[in-house]
Amino acid sequence: MDSQLFLDTLLQRSPPHILEHARLVLVPLGLAVLVAFPIGVILTRPQYRRYAGRVMAVLNAGQTVPPLAVIAVFLPFLGLGFRPAVIALTIYALLPIARNTIAGISSVSEDVKEAARGMGMTPWEVFTQVELLLGLPVIMVGIKTSAVLTVGTAVLAALVGGRGMGAVIFAGINFFRPELILAGTLIIGLMAILLERLLTLAEWFILPRHLR
Amino acid sequence: MSVLLFMINYFHRILEYTVNHFTLVLTVMILSMVLWFSVGVLISRYEMLAGAVLGLGNILFCIPSISLFGLFMTIPQLGLGRRSAVLALVLYAMMPLVRNVYRGIKSVDPRVVEAGQGMGLSSWQLLWQIQVPMAWPVIFAGIRITVVMITGIATVATFIGERNLGRLIHHGITRSNSDMILAGALIVSVVALCLDMLMGLLEKKLVSPGLRYQQRE
Amino acid sequence: MIELQEVTKTFPGSGTPAVKGVSLQVKSGEICALVGPSGCGKTTILRMINRLVEPSSGSLFIDDQDIMKVNPDHLRRGIGYVIQQIGLLPHRTVEENVALVPRLLKWPEGRIKERVEELLEKVGLDTDEVRKKYPYQLSGGQMQRIGVARALAVDPPVMLMDEPFGAVDPIVRLRLQDEFLKLQQSFKKTICFVTHDMNEAMKMGDKIAIMNGGFLVQHGTPREILAQPANSFVEDLVGEDRGVKLLDLVRVEALMLPREAGTANGRSVQALDSAKKALEVMLEHNVDGVTVCREKQVVGILTWETIKTYVHQAGSEAGG
Numbered sequence: 001m002d003s004q005l006f007l008d009t010l011l012q013r014s015p016p017h018i019l020e021h022a023r024l025v026l027v028p029l030g031l032a033v034l035v036a037f038p039i040g041v042i043l044t045r046p047q048y049r050r051y052a053g054r055v056m057a058v059l060n061a062g063q064t065v066p067p068l069a070v071i072a073v074f075l076p077f078l079g080l081g082f083r084p085a086v087i088a089l090t091i092y093a094l095l096p097i098a099r100n101t102i103a104g105i106s107s108v109s110e111d112v113k114e115a116a117r118g119m120g121m122t123p124w125e126v127f128t129q130v131e132l133l134l135g136l137p138v139i140m141v142g143i144k145t146s147a148v149l150t151v152g153t154a155v156l157a158a159l160v161g162g163r164g165m166g167a168v169i170f171a172g173i174n175f176f177r178p179e180l181i182l183a184g185t186l187i188i189g190l191m192a193i194l195l196e197r198l199l200t201l202a203e204w205f206i207l208p209r210h211l212r
Numbered sequence: 213m214s215v216l217l218f219m220i221n222y223f224h225r226i227l228e229y230t231v232n233h234f235t236l237v238l239t240v241m242i243l244s245m246v247l248w249f250s251v252g253v254l255i256s257r258y259e260m261l262a263g264a265v266l267g268l269g270n271i272l273f274c275i276p277s278i279s280l281f282g283l284f285m286t287i288p289q290l291g292l293g294r295r296s297a298v299l300a301l302v303l304y305a306m307m308p309l310v311r312n313v314y315r316g317i318k319s320v321d322p323r324v325v326e327a328g329q330g331m332g333l334s335s336w337q338l339l340w341q342i343q344v345p346m347a348w349p350v351i352f353a354g355i356r357i358t359v360v361m362i363t364g365i366a367t368v369a370t371f372i373g374e375r376n377l378g379r380l381i382h383h384g385i386t387r388s389n390s391d392m393i394l395a396g397a398l399i400v401s402v403v404a405l406c407l408d409m410l411m412g413l414l415e416k417k418l419v420s421p422g423l424r425y426q427q428r429e
Numbered sequence: 430m431i432e433l434q435e436v437t438k439t440f441p442g443s444g445t446p447a448v449k450g451v452s453l454q455v456k457s458g459e460i461c462a463l464v465g466p467s468g469c470g471k472t473t474i475l476r477m478i479n480r481l482v483e484p485s486s487g488s489l490f491i492d493d494q495d496i497m498k499v500n501p502d503h504l505r506r507g508i509g510y511v512i513q514q515i516g517l518l519p520h521r522t523v524e525e526n527v528a529l530v531p532r533l534l535k536w537p538e539g540r541i542k543e544r545v546e547e548l549l550e551k552v553g554l555d556t557d558e559v560r561k562k563y564p565y566q567l568s569g570g571q572m573q574r575i576g577v578a579r580a581l582a583v584d585p586p587v588m589l590m591d592e593p594f595g596a597v598d599p600i601v602r603l604r605l606q607d608e609f610l611k612l613q614q615s616f617k618k619t620i621c622f623v624t625h626d627m628n629e630a631m632k633m634g635d636k637i638a639i640m641n642g643g644f645l646v647q648h649g650t651p652r653e654i655l656a657q658p659a660n661s662f663v664e665d666l667v668g669e670d671r672g673v674k675l676l677d678l679v680r681v682e683a684l685m686l687p688r689e690a691g692t693a694n695g696r697s698v699q700a701l702d703s704a705k706k707a708l709e710v711m712l713e714h715n716v717d718g719v720t721v722c723r724e725k726q727v728v729g730i731l732t733w734e735t736i737k738t739y740v741h742q743a744g745s746e747a748g749g
Contacts, residue, residue: 064404066364069397072381076390152276156368159385169279173371178286185279192274327516330479330589331530331579332506345520420520422563 002179009183014168018187021164024082024154025195028089029147036094037139040101044131052102059095067092067153075160085154085162092153093146100142104135133211140203144196151192155184165191215398218391226380226399233376233403237363240298241407244305244362245355251306252313252351253339262314269307277304277365285372292373297366304365305358312354316347349423352415359411363404367396377403431455431478431587431619436487438473446485447473449643455636457492457586458617462634464624464666469640471623475589478621479505491587506530509580509588509618513596517564517572517579523549524560527579534583548578553608569597573605581616590622594629606632627666631655631674639663652678656743672740676704684739685721685729697722698731704739707731 043052065073070092074084108131116130132139158166165184172180219226255262272280280303284296320343328342344351367378380396383389433453439446448470455461463471476482477489480501489496496504510516517526524545531541549556552574564572573594580588594602594609606629613620624630630637631651639646639654639662647659655675658664667674682700697720698707707719711733718732 061401064360064364064401064408065397066367066378066381066400066404068364068367068378068381069393069400072385072393073390073397075385075393076388148274152274155276155278159382166278169276169282170371173278173282173285176286178283181279181282181286185275185283188276188279189271189274323512323516324518326481327510327512328518328529330481330505330510330512330516332502332504332508332533333529334502337533342518346518420563422518422520422522422565 002177005177006179006183009168009180010186013180014165014183014187017163017165017167018191020162021151021154021166021188021191024085024089024157024162024164025147025150025191028086028093028154029143029150031086031090032093032097032146032150033143035090036097037101039094040098040139041105043098043102044105056099056102059098062091063095068156068159071153071156071160080161082162084160085157085164088160089150089154089157093150096142096145096149097139098142100145101135101139104138104142105131106135107138108134133208136203136207136211140199144199147195147199148192151188151195155188215391215394219395219399222395226377226395229375229377229379230399230403232374233363233366233378233400234407236294236297236301236366236369236374236376237359237403237407240301240305240362240366241355241359243298244302244309244358247302248306248309249313249351252310253317253344255310256314256317256343257339266307266311266314269310272303273307277368278371280304281369281372294374296372297369297374301362301366301369305362308354308358308361312357313347313351316350316354317343319350320346345418345420346423348415348419352411352419356408356411356415359407360404363400363407367400430457430490430492431461431621432490432493433474433477434488434490436474436477436484436489438470438477438482439485446643448477448484450487451640451643451645453638453645453648455619455621457619459635460613460620460622460633461636461638462622462624462630463638463640464627464630464634465640465646467625470643471638471640472591474640475591475621475623478587478589479508479510481505506533506583507585507587509582509585511576511580511588511590511593513576513592516576519564521563522560523562523564523567523575526564526575527582529579530582536583544582545578548581549575551581551612552578554578570601570605573597574608577609577612586619588618588620590620592624593622595624602629609633627668628674631678639666672743673705673708675740675743676708676736679704679739681707681721681731682723682728684735685731686735687729688721688727695720697727699723700728704731704736708736 039055042048043055071085071088074087078084078087112134113126113130116126121129154162154164155166155169157164158170165188168184169181172178172184251265255265277300280300281296284290284300285292287296290296290299324346325338325342328338333341366374366376367381370376370378370382377396377400380392380399384392384396431454433451436448436451437446438448451470451474453461453474463474465471473482477484478491478496480496491508518529521529527545527548528541531544536544545560546556549559554571554574559567559571559575564575567575573596576593580590594605597605610633622630622633624633634651636648637651637654638648639659641662647654647663649657652675654663655667655671655678658667658671664671680700681698681702681704684704685700695718696710696714696716698710700721700723707721710719711717717734718730720727721729721731
């Protein structure tokens, strides 16, 4: 184990890749929330609820496709680079968010919603102030799961020219240098923890005081 | 269509990869089930170990699979190939398996356990006649998640020399051959579904019909 | 015989003991109903008898054997234990549930099979209909019956019952109580029976042990308890209508004035009916007395006045 190489990787070689990696995580995660959250909300509306099972079955089946394959599948159509990686990672992040959005909103009991309607809330108010707020903790768990998953999976983006921390780790594998792998992994782990904490913090700010 | 053609042309190669993939996942699953089942049971009885063990599983789970493979590969005793792959995948399987065994056993209604105790079952008998049989549904949920996951991650082991379906995807990327990539992805999914079904059969054999009703509730 | 000597139990982390210095004897063949509000320590006492809870001090004996000297698993296999329906193992069939303890004791399979059939029949179930069913497929009443059958499996001399009929509706409960009392007449088990329902305690118990705040407040026959409640707590527990309840425990023949044989005139009751029944007849038909018959023969009369005196006397005994 060459500690000099380890430190060099950690402090000099990795930093540019950290930003790339952050972009590889945040862009897909943001897109996944933008897509999966509305899907989840629509599938909990009474008139569309019956489709929830089928949509979830498709998403679940999608999850059996290995991450490596998801990353690779878009390569022939979109070529090398950032875009195929982002699309693949977005698709990979959809399931936990959609699943937990549905679970979170469905977990709000009919009695509570009924009471809210009884107090004269409009359907929109019931949705935003009751269903979403009470379902938020479960929805956030889904987003956090996707976030941690994406931080790890984004390593594979390096294979299709998406760069990121994967570049460091694959270099370690190709040159048989555990120092590179270890340093890269350490950074990725810290990124995952940091992202998870930030999302927890965000949740804390969104929730009204009495629900914290 | 061209995917199909590709599969026919490279039938022997693909068969070899599929068999390798299958045996790797099966080896990992058998080892993991024995090992992590025991650990799960252990921490359900020695509660003070539970936090540390589950925490360790979570940390292992957060390490990107490629890093774990890469690190083991550089350890001389493990090296390139199956030993590193098996070890890394077994460690990956720790979190979902140990967690579900532990949760399953903990979720058994304490009043039922106590009824058994009141009948005079020893603590070993309580475990095997009440706690484990009643935890099977939760344990199997964990096993089935794990088998699908491990089948997927096993593709990444191609980078440390495993000749499995991941190689189709890997080489498909380097050669920009979409048929190869698609074939790899497709077959991996089929293998995952087959293994999931296999576990489903085992589940059907082990879970008492008296509990299947509760699951639906 | 079950005997408790100065038994105290303090749960760890709790300042006050759950059971305080309780001494109690349950004679062989007797049902002792432990009754009291929740948290009074009655269930703790029951659970100390099969060592699901270990006493902090004091000793417990079953047939003069100190239970602390017996391996707890072996002890429990020799004690029938009936709890609310949740106690059935949901992943085992009815047959397997009843066979649980015989299997632990390694009975031969043939004998177990016979025993299961015999027991299911005894508790009033159709063996072929229920044996292969799982608990979720049964009604509440059936589950309770199987709970009783399971506890009886190895014919233990001692049984512990914790609200065994608690989870069924009142009508089924009355029927289960009657059936169980009938079984008990032939089995003569020594039974500790925990309930929070005073009426159930009166009906099931040969003796009643009333608990409050960990103390044994009163121990006696239902009649003694009704006639002479030890304190206001017992009085409240027994209820305002303890006079009427007392009459429920007395047979007409014990109170009636004998009368020469003759034919019945007016309203009549049977000699073996309860005095409460006689009172009901009087109230219903607005009469001051009823004729008492044995079969068709008149053997005496029972008047309003006699009943009043009896209740009054019983009440004043308590004061004195």
